[in-house]
Amino acid sequence: MTIRSEILGCGSYLPERCVTNDELAKTVDTSDEWIRSRSGIGQRHIAAEGEYTSDLALNAAKRALEHAGIDASEIDLVICATTTPDNTFPSTATKVQHRLGMTNGAAFDVQAVCSGFVYGLAVADNFIKCGQAKTALLIGAETFSRILDWNDRSTCVLFGDGAGAVVMRARDEEESGAGGNGKGHNSGRGVLSTHIHSDGSNYDILYVDGGPSTTQTVGHVRMNGREVFRHAVTNLASIVDEALEANGLERSDIDWLVPHQANKRIIDSTARKLGMSEDRVVLTVEKHANTSAASIPLALDTAVKDGRIQRGDLVLLEAMGGGLTWGAGLVRW
Numbered sequence: 001m002t003i004r005s006e007i008l009g010c011g012s013y014l015p016e017r018c019v020t021n022d023e024l025a026k027t028v029d030t031s032d033e034w035i036r037s038r039s040g041i042g043q044r045h046i047a048a049e050g051e052y053t054s055d056l057a058l059n060a061a062k063r064a065l066e067h068a069g070i071d072a073s074e075i076d077l078v079i080c081a082t083t084t085p086d087n088t089f090p091s092t093a094t095k096v097q098h099r100l101g102m103t104n105g106a107a108f109d110v111q112a113v114c115s116g117f118v119y120g121l122a123v124a125d126n127f128i129k130c131g132q133a134k135t136a137l138l139i140g141a142e143t144f145s146r147i148l149d150w151n152d153r154s155t156c157v158l159f160g161d162g163a164g165a166v167v168m169r170a171r172d173e174e175e176s177g178a179g180g181n182g183k184g185h186n187s188g189r190g191v192l193s194t195h196i197h198s199d200g201s202n203y204d205i206l207y208v209d210g211g212p213s214t215t216q217t218v219g220h221v222r223m224n225g226r227e228v229f230r231h232a233v234t235n236l237a238s239i240v241d242e243a244l245e246a247n248g249l250e251r252s253d254i255d256w257l258v259p260h261q262a263n264k265r266i267i268d269s270t271a272r273k274l275g276m277s278e279d280r281v282v283l284t285v286e287k288h289a290n291t292s293a294a295s296i297p298l299a300l301d302t303a304v305k306d307g308r309i310q311r312g313d314l315v316l317l318e319a320m321g322g323g324l325t326w327g328a329g330l331v332r333w
Contacts, residue, residue, distance in 0.1 A: 002173040004190035005128040005136075007331060008070065011063025012164040012301035013056050014045040014288070021157070030153045040264025044160030044289035047143045052086045054095040056163035057141035060297070061096055064137065064165035075167075076105035077133035079124050081116030081140045081293040083322075084147060085109060088212050096139065105133070113206075114260050114321025115196070116140055116293030117164075121317070121329045122194035128170045139165040140293035147208055149220035158263070159221070160289035164297020189311070189332045193246050195239055196327035202231065206322040232266045232320045237273040239318055239328040247330055249314070251275055256309055260319030261285040261295040270318075282308070292321065309333055 020043045021032035035041050047056065057080055065072055078100075080093035093107035112119040117140035127133040141163035148156040173188050205227040210219015236259070244251060251274050259267050261284050271281050284299040291298060296317050303309045313333045320326035 003129050003131070003170050004173045004188060005125045005168045006171045006190040007333065008167045008169050009064050009066075009068025010164065010166045010297065010301045010304055011060050011065070011067050012162065012298045013059035013063065014162045014298075015047045015051060015056065017046045017048060018043050019046050024157060028150060028153050028156060030157055035157045038265070039158055040285050041158065041289045042286045045162055046145045047161040051143075053082055053084050053141050053143045053163075054086050054092045054099070056143065056161065056294075057082070057092060057096050057139045057165070058099050060141065060163035060165040061100065061137055061139055064167050068167035070135070070167060072100040072102055074135050075100070075102060075137045077124065077127055077136040078102070078105070078107035079110055079120045079136065079138050080107075081110045081112065081120040081138070082142055083111060083113050083116065083292055084143045092141065093139070112198075112293070112321060112325040113323060114262060114290070114292045114295065115319040115323070115325040115327050116321065117296045118194065118317055118319050118327035118329050119196055119325065121191065122196050122327065124168055125191045125194055128168060134170045136168045137165060138168060139163060140295070140297045142292040142294045144290070144292050147218055147221055152220070154225060155221045155223050158290050160291050162288055162291040162294045162298050164294050164301050166297060166300070192330040192332060193243060194327065194329045195242050195246070196325070197235070197239065198323045198325045200323065202227075202324045203322065205231070206324070229263070229266060231324060232262070233269045233273065235320050235324070235326045236266075236270045236318050239326055240270075240274055240316060243316065243328045243330045249330075253314055254280065254316050255313040256280060256282055256303065256315045258282045258296055258300050258303065258315055258317050260321070261288060261299055262290045262320075295319075304333075
């Protein structure tokens with residue numbers, strides 16, 4: 001029997017406060033035109049005072065469980081991908097586990113910045129495939145506004161807060177149902193493969209200048225935008241081809257590309273490299289900005305709930321973040 005991780009449902013949550021570019025321009029030396037021309041961002045959601053990453057994660061998790069039609073008691077693994085945990089420890093995942101009323105299984109955080117959700121997908125998928133978990137709750141949640149330098153217009157205009165989640169369950173591959181192009185073992189629903197990479201030699205082009213071991217402070221985001229852009233376009237196109245090659249598929253087989261929503265220019269450049277039309281790319285950066293580990297599940301939930309992504313569709317998730325980290329996951333929805 002071959003086990004595959006099937007995604008049963010998804011959910012997302014955005015803080016109530018929405019800050020437009022024009023509103024931001026009242027306190028930051030910027031403008032709507034400047035932000036849109038460089039990033040495609042028009043607004044972002046900001047967590048309220050006293051609203052923490054665990055709060056966002058919990059709301060997204062509840063919606064994903066509802067969409068999947070299962071109870072929290074059925075979950076035996078909680079993974080939260082986040083760069084902005086409530087505390088240095090314990091993990092945000094354990095707080096979500098407790099607030100869901102779970103007393104079984106395991107919960108922990110994954111930290112790979114903007115690639116966090118893809119890394120978490122790889123971890124959850126492997127836990128399920130090796131039989132250590134049956135039903136997993138994977139969350140990407142961030143309150144990135146808490147680590148921004150609001151005097152640095154090159155970074156503070158790019159990020160927002162939010163959370164997204166998916167529920168994954170073990171299923172016999174032979175029972176996972178056919179769909180899509182029907183190419184052999186790739187026709188069944190679920191996670192076909194995951195691919196993750198990192199290169200620590202480039203850590204200094206995107207990082208936070210603080211931490212408990214160095215400065216004992218949280219610090220702020222620092223970024224060399226030009227270098228990040230260059231690495232992103234190259235690495236993301238490469239990881240997509242790696243995922244397709246591993247499954248014997250072609251670029252034309254992809255129904256939907258759900259990229260990390262960092263910057264519309266990066267997404268457009270990646271799509272062009274892949275020869276993909278805009279109508280096959282899920283784009284939410286204009287409404288959400290860059291929500292780091294939350295951006296892929298937020299975009300995924302948007303496209304599922306508005307009916308674009310249908311059962312049987314081949315969906316390619318990809319991201320790059322600080323580290324540098326990058327990765328992709330190929331999913332038959």
